[in-house]
Amino acid sequence: MSDATVRLTTAQAIVRYLAAQYIVIDGREWPLCGGGFGIFGHGNVTCLGEALYEARETLPLYRGQNEQGMGFAAAAYAKQWLRQRFMFATASAGPGTANLLTASALAHANRLPMLMLCGDTYTTRLPDPVLQQLEHFGDPTLGVNDAFKPVTRYWDRITHPAQIIQSLPNAIATMLDPADCGPAFIGLPQDVQGWAYSYPEAMFEKTVHRIRRQAPDTQQVADAAAVLAGAKRPMIIAGGGVQYGGAVEALRGFAEAHDIPVVETIAGRANLLDTHPLNIGPVGVTGSNSANAIAEQADVILAVGTRLQDFTTGSWTAFAPDAVLIGLNVGRHDAGKHRSLPVIGDAGLGLAGLAEAMAGHRAPQDWVELAKAERAKWVDYVAQNVAPGNRPNSYAQAIGVVNELCDPRDRVVAAAGGLPAEVTANWRTLDTGTVDVEFGFSCMGYEIAGGWGARIAQAEREADKDTIVFTGDGSYLLMNSDLYSSVLTQKKLIVLVLDNGGFAVINKLQNNTGNESFNNLIADSPTIPAPFAVDFEAHAAAMGASAETVSNPAELAEAFKRAKASDKTYVIVMQVDPYEGWTTEGHTWWEVGTPEISKSAKVREAHVEVESARKLQRKGV
Numbered sequence: 319m320s321d322a323t324v325r326l327t328t329a330q331a332i333v334r335y336l337a338a339q340y341i342v343i344d345g346r347e348w349p350l351c352g353g354g355f356g357i358f359g360h361g362n363v364t365c366l367g368e369a370l371y372e373a374r375e376t377l378p379l380y381r382g383q384n385e386q387g388m389g390f391a392a393a394a395y396a397k398q399w400l401r402q403r404f405m406f407a408t409a410s411a412g413p414g415t416a417n418l419l420t421a422s423a424l425a426h427a428n429r430l431p432m433l434m435l436c437g438d439t440y441t442t443r444l445p446d447p448v449l450q451q452l453e454h455f456g457d458p459t460l461g462v463n464d465a466f467k468p469v470t471r472y473w474d475r476i477t478h479p480a481q482i483i484q485s486l487p488n489a490i491a492t493m494l495d496p497a498d499c500g501p502a503f504i505g506l507p508q509d510v511q512g513w514a515y516s517y518p519e520a521m522f523e524k525t526v527h528r529i530r531r532q533a534p535d536t537q538q539v540a541d542a543a544a545v546l547a548g549a550k551r552p553m554i555i556a557g558g559g560v561q562y563g564g565a566v567e568a569l570r571g572f573a574e575a576h577d578i579p580v581v582e583t584i585a586g587r588a589n590l591l592d593t594h595p596l597n598i599g600p601v602g603v604t605g606s607n608s609a610n611a612i613a614e615q616a617d618v619i620l621a622v623g624t625r626l627q628d629f630t631t632g633s634w635t636a637f638a639p640d641a642v643l644i645g646l647n648v649g650r651h652d653a654g655k656h657r658s659l660p661v662i663g664d665a666g667l668g669l670a671g672l673a674e675a676m677a678g679h680r681a682p683q684d685w686v687e688l689a690k691a692e693r694a695k696w697v698d699y700v701a702q703n704v705a706p707g708n709r710p711n712s713y714a715q716a717i718g719v720v721n722e723l724c725d726p727r728d729r730v731v732a733a734a735g736g737l738p739a740e741v742t743a744n745w746r747t748l749d750t751g752t753v754d755v756e757f758g759f760s761c762m763g764y765e766i767a768g769g770w771g772a773r774i775a776q777a778e779r780e781a782d783k784d785t786i787v788f789t790g791d792g793s794y795l796l797m798n799s800d801l802y803s804s805v806l807t808q809k810k811l812i813v814l815v816l817d818n819g820g821f822a823v824i825n826k827l828q829n830n831t832g833n834e835s836f837n838n839l840i841a842d843s844p845t846i847p848a849p850f851a852v853d854f855e856a857h858a859a860a861m862g863a864s865a866e867t868v869s870n871p872a873e874l875a876e877a878f879k880r881a882k883a884s885d886k887t888y889v890i891v892m893q894v895d896p897y898e899g900w901t902t903e904g905h906t907w908w909e910v911g912t913p914e915i916s917k918s919a920k921v922r923e924a925h926v927e928v929e930s931a932r933k934l935q936r937k938g939v
Contacts (some may be wrong), residue, residue, distance in 0.1 A: 323516040328479040328506070329369040331515070332435065334522050335486050336406070337376045341494075341527045343402050350490070350527055351433070352395060352405045352775070353378035355388035359410025360449065361437020365511035366408060380774070380807060383799035385409045389421020390764045391771030391800065392432040396425075397754055398729065398775035401562050402529060404431040404493055405771070411437030411508065412450025416462050420761065423469040425501040428585070428758035429562075429625075431493030434470075438463050438505040441477050463505040471500030477507065479515035494529050496563065496648040496664065531563075532648060534663030534671060542620075542644045542661045543675030549618035549642075551685045552578050555601060555630065558585030559623020559647060563665035566750050569622065570594070572669045577680040578620070579689035581609035583630045584742050586623070588753040592746035596686075598693045599904075602636055603629040604739035604757075606904040608696035612689045613637055620672075622646045623665045626655050629757060632906030634936040646672075656936065699903055700744050706871040711892060712899025713740040715871045716816055717788070721746050723878050725783055729754060729772055732788040733764035736823030736900070737816070741788060743901045763797030765789040766813060770800045773809040784812050784882065791817040794854065798861075804887045805862035812881045813863075814874075815854045815891045822896035831912050832924030839896055858889035865889040907931040 326334065339350035356379050358367050370379050382388035385407070392405040409415045415436040425432045439451045439461055447453050454460040467473050472492040474485045482504075489502035546552055560569050566589055573580050573596045581601040582589055590597040599606030601613050613619075613636045621643060624630060631637065634656065645658035646668045653660035661668050704718025717740060720730075726748035732741045733756035741755055754772060756764045769787035776785055794815050804811045820839035828838060835842040840849045858865040864884055868874045874892055881888035909932075912925040 320519060322519045324519050324522070325514055325516050327365060327369065327512050327514050328476060328482060329365040329511045330372070331479070331517050331521070332366075332482055332486065333369040333373045333377065335482070337373055338522050338524050339490065339527065340524060341402055341529075347526065348403060349376070350403060351377060352399075352403050352778070353380065354406035354408060355380045355382045355391055356408040357382050357385055357388065357410070357414055359412070359414050359437065361411030361414070361508055362408050362435070362506070362511070363410070365508070366435060366506065370408075380803070383803055384797065385414050385417035386421050386763065387767035387797055387800045387803070389418045389432065389434070390424065390761070390767035391774070393421060393425045393428065393430045394731065394754065394764070394768035394771035395775045396430045396432060397428070398772045400564070400751070401429075401431055401499055403775075404433055406433040406435050408435045409437065411439060412462065416465070419465060419469065422466055422501045422503065424756065424759040424761045424764065426469045426471065428756065429499045430501070431499055432501040433489060433493065434466070434501065434503045436463060436503065436505055438475060438507040440509045441507040442509055463503070466503045469501070470503040471498055472502040474503070475505035475507070476510055479510065479513050483517070483521060490527070494527060496529060496532070497650070531664040531667055532662075534646070534661045534668045536671070538661045539668065539671040540675055542646070542659055543672050545642055545644060545659060546618055546620060546672065547676050547679045550682055551612075551615055551617045552681050553612055553616035553619050554578050554580045555583060555619060555621040555624055556580050556586045556589040557583045557622060557624025557630075560586055560589050560665055561751055563623055563648065565623070565665035565669060568666040568669040572673050575673055576676055577683075577686050579612055579686060581605070581613060583624050583627070584738065584755050584757045587742060587745070587755060588747045588750050590747065591750065592748070595690060598689050599696050600742045601630060602632055603906050603908045604742045604904070605906065606696045606743060607699070608689070608692035610636060610904065610906050611692045616641055618642045618644065620644045620646060621658065622669070625652045627758070628908065633909035635907045635931060635934040637936060639934075639936055696904070700746070703901055704744050710895035710898045711870060712894055713737060713816055714744045714899065714901055716814060716874060716892060716894070717741060717744045719871050719875045720786060720814065720878060721748075723875060723882070724748070724786060727752060727780055727783045729776055729783070729785045730788065731756075731765060731769045731772055731785060733757070733768065734760050734762040734793055735790045735821070736826070737788045737790060739823075740901055743904050762793045765793050766798055766811070767800040769811045769813070770804045770809060773804065773811055774807075777809060784810070787811055787813045789813060789815055790822070791815060791819070791852065791854070792821045795852070798857070801858055801863050801887060801889070802861040808886070810885065811887045812878070813858070813887070813889045815858075815889060816894045817854060817891060818894045818896040819849075820896070825896065826900065827910070830924070831910065831928065832918060832920035832922070854891045855889070863887040863889045865891070867891040907934065909935070
């Protein structure tokens with residue numbers, strides 16, 4: 319190795335290092351870092367901004383409108399690339415960096431790589447206190463950036479230029495690790511960003527990364543195979559880790575070889591096509607009658623690539639109390655949940671090992687036929703649920719219209735509110751890996767910003783396909799500025815704004831637990847004397863998007879065709895009923911806290927009803 323060095327500032331060295339990292343995906347070499355999202359301020363413009371300007375051709379920088387939206391976009395970009403590539407987000411010291419906290423938590427909950435390069439206060443402390451600095455009298459090292467420690471997988475503050483020689487490889491190793499994947503944060507004090515150091519030239523040599531594939535322990539595979547082969551009513555839960563592990567084909571092959579019914583989590587939607595005979599539907603709180611019917615009867619459950627979140631498990635009431643769980647997961651923490659028999663390793667290699675150990679074995683035919691019969695009934699229900707008719711407009715009808723007209727490779731994005739449940743239950747998967755329902759952090763505001771990030775990624779490989787965003791009026795009002803970003807960067811989105819006059823899904827939860835409608839729907843907010851309807855069409859048009867308002871699903875269908883034909887971001891607005899039209903089937907119990915004591919008889923009755931299901935709750939011991 320050469321002893322040659324190159325004199326660079328800390329910021330310049332970071333940028334040059336990122337530009338030298340590559341990854342091989344499906345036999346093709348790609349830059350590991352797809353670029354970044356940035357809003358400049360005094361904490362990052364003069365030094366990091368200078369470095370990024372020099373690298374603007376190799377590391378494209380997308381100008382954000384809001385730092386939280388930038389983080390959402392970076393997370394969605396990584397999700398579209400199945401965690402094999404990432405983008406960075408840079409923000410100034412103070413409120414700019416603080417705005418990234420929610421996005422970092424979203425990436426952490428969803429196990430998504432995102433690199434944050436954020437300004438920090440001066441290491442020398444000579445000018446303290448500086449603009450936007452939070453002073454902690456007993457600990458001068460403590461600041462806003464320390465708040466990221468609970469919501470990142472890797473955290474560092476650079477206090478000397480030499481530290482990035484170790485910090486950058488560690489951050490990338492974390493972001494690419496199948497088990498530890500998540501956001502990485504690097505705090506960059508404003509003075510240190512500009513300090514120079516003689517870095518070894520070897521640090522900037524081209525590096526090609528490959529994500530490790532951990533083979534599971536052979537004894538763990540043998541033990542799991544023996545239990546699964548002895549099952550009378552086996553079932554597979556397919557999570558998002560199936561896609562991240564590149565195991566979609568392995569899952570389908572394993573299920574077909576052994577005739578085992580498959581149900582999907584929210585993150586695992588689009589593991590199997592809607593028409594696959596062993597696809598029994600989504601499971602859990604926002605699931606399907608079919609998947610939940612077999613889940614409560616299954617005696618052995620192979621959970622592949624899922625962290626078994628409460629919406630999947632029905633707060634642990636969805637499964638038989640004596641059902642045996644097998645956890646196939648790259649993460650030890652996830653593989654052993656609820657006394658699961660762990661198979662710790664790569665999903666594809668784990669399924670291959672199980673298939674070899676179970677060669678020739680098939681599940682009992684009567685069980686498989688039962689599962690398929692349940693699925694057929696659910697298909698009929700969904701067809702009726704999404705069909706237009708003489709009834710109020712609903713989320714399900716809008717989903718059905720788009721589902722019927724979209725291209726199989728179009729990507730669907732939804733998050734928070736009622737739409738994740740409605741998309742999960744009613745969307746018919748046309749191709750694998752085409753659904754992004756962000757429900758790990760259930761984060762309002764992800765929809766449009768995430769759609770923008772997903773579109774940037776999608777355009778790199780499938781520029782002729784569309785990114786379709788479903789959002790409610792509440793999320794739209796919370797964060798809509800990346801409509802403007804999509805117009806500015808010519809990254810077309812199709813956005814459906816389904817307006818139900820407020821936070822209708824929480825109003826539904828409020829009513830379902832005996833409470834009166836209060837402060838969720840605009841019409842029920844006591845501090846609003848006269849409800850006012852937002853002109854979403856005019857608002858979207860003001861940001862440069864094409865926009866129109868429709869009155870019913872038939873008009874929506876024609877508008878969607880125009881949106882598909884358009885070459886720029888297109889927003890379609892339709893009012894939906896806040897009370898009627900919800901998908902009423904397919905739900906398991908979900909634990910929510912209800913008042914044990916209340917003046918309201920309805921609240922007390924609802925509390926008794928909610929608590930009555932607790933006896934079904936599986937304990938974690």
